[in-house]
Amino acid sequence: MIWQLDLAILTLVVICAVAAISVKDLLSAAILFGAYSFMMCLLWAIMGAVDVAFTEASVGAGVSTVFFVAAVFRTTRRSMD
Numbered sequence: 001m002i003w004q005l006d007l008a009i010l011t012l013v014v015i016c017a018v019a020a021i022s023v024k025d026l027l028s029a030a031i032l033f034g035a036y037s038f039m040m041c042l043l044w045a046i047m048g049a050v051d052v053a054f055t056e057a058s059v060g061a062g063v064s065t066v067f068f069v070a071a072v073f074r075t076t077r078r079s080m081d
Contacts, residue, residue, distance in 0.1 A: 006046060013036060016035045030072055033064070037060030037061035040060065
């Protein structure tokens with residue numbers, strides 16, 4: 001196993017997680033959450049848990065991200081900040 005690849009993907013996972021909780025825009029947070037789920041999918045696949053990676057890709061990066069983006073588009077702003 002190439003540990004540099006593991007470390008690079010783990011670093012991207014942490015960056016996506018911190019960015020998703022610190023960004024103010026909801027659409028950006030939903031997209032960053034999808035990127036986080038995709039990076040976790042890659043990490044699971046590299047570690048050999050292909051079934052968990054497939055589930056993470058389909059549910060986490062796929063369906064949940066689509067639902068979050070659809071929910072953001074269906075909401076309205078109450079104030080301009």
